[in-house]
Amino acid sequence: MSDEIIRRDPRAEWIARNRLHPQHAAMVEQGLAEVRGPSGLIRRNPHAVGFIGPNGIKRIDRLNADTQAGSGARRKATKTAELPLHRVETPDYYIAVVPDFVGGRLTSHDRDVLGQAHQLIREIGGAGAVLAIIFGESREESFDRAGVDRLMHLTGENYAGYAPEACVAALEQVEQLLSPRFWLFPDSVSGGFEIGCRLAARLDERIITQAWQVDLQTTFCRGAGGTSDISRPTERILLMVQECADPIDETRHEVLAIEAVQPKVLKSTLEDLGQVAVDPNSVALGEAEFILSAGNGVHDWDNFHHAATVLGATEAGSRVVVDDGHMPRFRQVGASGTWVTARVYLAVGISGAVQHLQGIAQCDKVVAINTDIGCDMVKRAALSVIDDSDEVLCELIKLVQEFRQREVTDAA
Amino acid sequence: MPPSVAAGLRITALVSVGKHPSSGRARRADQDARAVEMGLELSPQGLEVVHAGDAQEAILRDYAGMGLNSVKVIQQPVEADVVPALSEYLSADLPDIVLTGVRSESGESSGMMAYLLGEKLGLPVVTRVAEICSISGGRAEVLQALPRGQRRALRVALPFIASVDTAATPARQSAYGPAMRAQLEAENRGIEIVDAVRVNWTESPARKRPKRLKVVKAKSAADRFRAATAKATGEGGSVMRNETAAEKAQAIFNLLVEEGVLR
Numbered sequence: 315m316s317d318e319i320i321r322r323d324p325r326a327e328w329i330a331r332n333r334l335h336p337q338h339a340a341m342v343e344q345g346l347a348e349v350r351g352p353s354g355l356i357r358r359n360p361h362a363v364g365f366i367g368p369n370g371i372k373r374i375d376r377l378n379a380d381t382q383a384g385s386g387a388r389r390k391a392t393k394t395a396e397l398p399l400h401r402v403e404t405p406d407y408y409i410a411v412v413p414d415f416v417g418g419r420l421t422s423h424d425r426d427v428l429g430q431a432h433q434l435i436r437e438i439g440g441a442g443a444v445l446a447i448i449f450g451e452s453r454e455e456s457f458d459r460a461g462v463d464r465l466m467h468l469t470g471e472n473y474a475g476y477a478p479e480a481c482v483a484a485l486e487q488v489e490q491l492l493s494p495r496f497w498l499f500p501d502s503v504s505g506g507f508e509i510g511c512r513l514a515a516r517l518d519e520r521i522i523t524q525a526w527q528v529d530l531q532t533t534f535c536r537g538a539g540g541t542s543d544i545s546r547p548t549e550r551i552l553l554m555v556q557e558c559a560d561p562i563d564e565t566r567h568e569v570l571a572i573e574a575v576q577p578k579v580l581k582s583t584l585e586d587l588g589q590v591a592v593d594p595n596s597v598a599l600g601e602a603e604f605i606l607s608a609g610n611g612v613h614d615w616d617n618f619h620h621a622a623t624v625l626g627a628t629e630a631g632s633r634v635v636v637d638d639g640h641m642p643r644f645r646q647v648g649a650s651g652t653w654v655t656a657r658v659y660l661a662v663g664i665s666g667a668v669q670h671l672q673g674i675a676q677c678d679k680v681v682a683i684n685t686d687i688g689c690d691m692v693k694r695a696a697l698s699v700i701d702d703s704d705e706v707l708c709e710l711i712k713l714v715q716e717f718r719q720r721e722v723t724d725a726a
Numbered sequence: 727m728p729p730s731v732a733a734g735l736r737i738t739a740l741v742s743v744g745k746h747p748s749s750g751r752a753r754r755a756d757q758d759a760r761a762v763e764m765g766l767e768l769s770p771q772g773l774e775v776v777h778a779g780d781a782q783e784a785i786l787r788d789y790a791g792m793g794l795n796s797v798k799v800i801q802q803p804v805e806a807d808v809v810p811a812l813s814e815y816l817s818a819d820l821p822d823i824v825l826t827g828v829r830s831e832s833g834e835s836s837g838m839m840a841y842l843l844g845e846k847l848g849l850p851v852v853t854r855v856a857e858i859c860s861i862s863g864g865r866a867e868v869l870q871a872l873p874r875g876q877r878r879a880l881r882v883a884l885p886f887i888a889s890v891d892t893a894a895t896p897a898r899q900s901a902y903g904p905a906m907r908a909q910l911e912a913e914n915r916g917i918e919i920v921d922a923v924r925v926n927w928t929e930s931p932a933r934k935r936p937k938r939l940k941v942v943k944a945k946s947a948a949d950r951f952r953a954a955t956a957k958a959t960g961e962g963g964s965v966m967r968n969e970t971a972a973e974k975a976q977a978i979f980n981l982l983v984e985e986g987v988l989r
Contacts (some may be wrong), residue, residue: 323737369946369947398788438832457777476880503872511836512841512851515841515845516845521836522836522921524835524836530826536932537833537835538745538830538831538929539744539747539830539835540835540932541745541747541750541831542930542931542932543931543933544928544929544930545929546923547923547927549927555766556862560938563943564943582884583850583883584881585881585882586878586879586880587867587878587879587880589877589989590869590878590879591875592875592876592877596875597875597876601873601875602874602875603980625988626987626988651778657987658987660978679985681978683978687965693963694963695963696846696963696964696981697963697964697966697977697978698963698966699974699978700966705971706974706975709972709975712978713975714979716800717988
């Protein structure tokens with residue numbers, strides 16, 4: 315929420331009025347509203363008169379028209395609105411939230427669940443704190459804006475990879491230590507559902523899954539595979555669906571670290587052998603994680619397909635390349651094609667039609683390779699490279715091949 | 727492709743009555759049918775299909791039509807909690823693998839069954855199994871379905887409980903003749919525990935949830951105007967223009983590594 319405030323500089327205006335001031339010439343030059351022409355007459359530029367008011371409309375101050383000469387010297391200050399800090403000094407009770415934390419970041423689903431936790435605290439009253447328990451490496455920077463009052467960060471090799479049993483053992487210890495009023499999980503395929511169910515089975519407590527409207531007495535949840543609504547008394551362990559509550563957006567929170575619990579290390583019954591290589595082109599475009607997308611700027615198609623193979627990315631294209639027959643129709647991204655949800659979207663030679671930008675609205679990181687710096691895709695992208703696409707792709711292929719070589723030699 | 731499996735592997739598939747998502751008619755539940763399919767592929771001789779509920783249920787014949795001689799039914803009333811009866815039945819003669827679906831298509835459909843059985847019987851639970859690749863030396867190698875079409879390999883010791891994902895092989899067609907010939911072996915084990923929580927809840931057809939509205943919290947008219955007309959732009963993307971192609975490629979490469987998409 316940055317608001318541009320226009321600040322007048324009274325000193326600059328004063329200098330502009332005073333033709334005898336040593337800095338007068340420099341100040342007036344910036345304004346250029348009045349210039350003495352070659353014949354000695356004063357030339358007035360009507361477009362340079364006035365200033366842009368705070369609401370974006372041009373204003374001419376006719377009360378003291380002279381002062382406007384110094385308009386160029388007016389400094390612009392940007393106001394960054396600091397959100398109010400929500401403090402919980404000594405919490406009476408906790409509401410524990412275990413976010414999915416996919417890729418080390420809070421997902422929008424996680425934020426909804428954190429919003430739900432605060433909604434419950436408002437209903438209960440008193441000094442309640444939202445405790446977020448995260449596992450593994452963190453890359454999240456905005457815990458405070460997501461509504462995390464207390465944060466327990468569990469890292470280490472116990473929780474590396476797939477270790478649901480270690481996670482549940484840690485959560486069980488949290489239960490003994492802090493006994494949170496509620497346990498909230500996102501009901502998602504990326505971990506929340508599994509951890510929540512395992513914890514409930516361990517604690518031998520009733521659970522509510524697919525909950526979408528929760529207050530202290532009753533909960534509405536989906537039943538029968540999502541075809542019915544069940545209204546039932548609220549339980550302590552809740553698995554929330556997406557958009558169950560509004561995320562926090564008007565307060566900041568403290569994010570005080572809580573010391574991590576140290577559960578006894580038990581040998582896991584599930585041995586993680588790592589992710590298996592899947593042919594990226596066999597993954598449906600709508601759920602692909604990493605997409606290499608081609609637009610009209612791609613000329614060397616062999617090179618493009620080679621790049622997709624080397625990078626291990628799913629191929630996609632804009633409408634133009636599909637119409638031209640370079641790609642099959644089911645690879646089209648955009649309004650009349652597929653709406654993709656990739657975490658990284660590498661757009662090669664796509665200038666970004668509105669329909670295409672709609673299709674990639676849910677992508678986290680967009681990288682653009684384009685020759686035109688003014689195109690809409692560059693404005694959307696987190697990283698844009700202004701260059702010929704084929705050249706950059708060749709260099710990228712080289713780098714990735716070196717990277718893979720290094721990995722092989724490191725492993726050997 | 728029949729995986730390399732030790733002979734005499736004993737598998738129990740737990741099945742339920744499904745519900746078609748659009749018509750609402752009873753059918754064999756999709757994930758449960760896939761579990762039966764997985765069992766038939768692994769060990770057609772050692773497969774036992776168990777249902778806890780009503781023995782008169784006609785849908786059980788659809789499972790039997792996949793090529794089963796019999797379906798075991800543990801008699802339970804509709805409002806009963808089936809976990810105690812099932813765990814008692816399974817613990818009497820523990821099979822090597824217990825297969826279930828991830829979530830049922832009727833009733834509460836919480837998806838807790840596999841975890842509760844795992845906790846009661848003290849067995850490891852593997853969730854969202856797409857394929858059981860091999861079983862040797864009392865250990866199974868399992869492929870787990872992850873979001874975005876990815877797979878993870880796990881190794882787990884027998885016996886274990888696995889919930890079968892929709893990514894597993896689709897179930898074969900059900901044939902009418904074998905379905906009619908198969909026997910439904912009803913059994914009453916005398917355990918009927920009524921689900922006390924379920925008694926005081928009300929169930930109704932699912933209401934469509936409203937879409938979340940985009941609320942613009944702008945202070946001034948200019949801000950509201952900007953919010954209504956502005957195009958989708960990322961905030962503060964970096965632009966590389968004058969560097970060499972190698973430097974630009976390096977920047978992209980760094981971003982890909984940082985995001986963890988290069989595997």
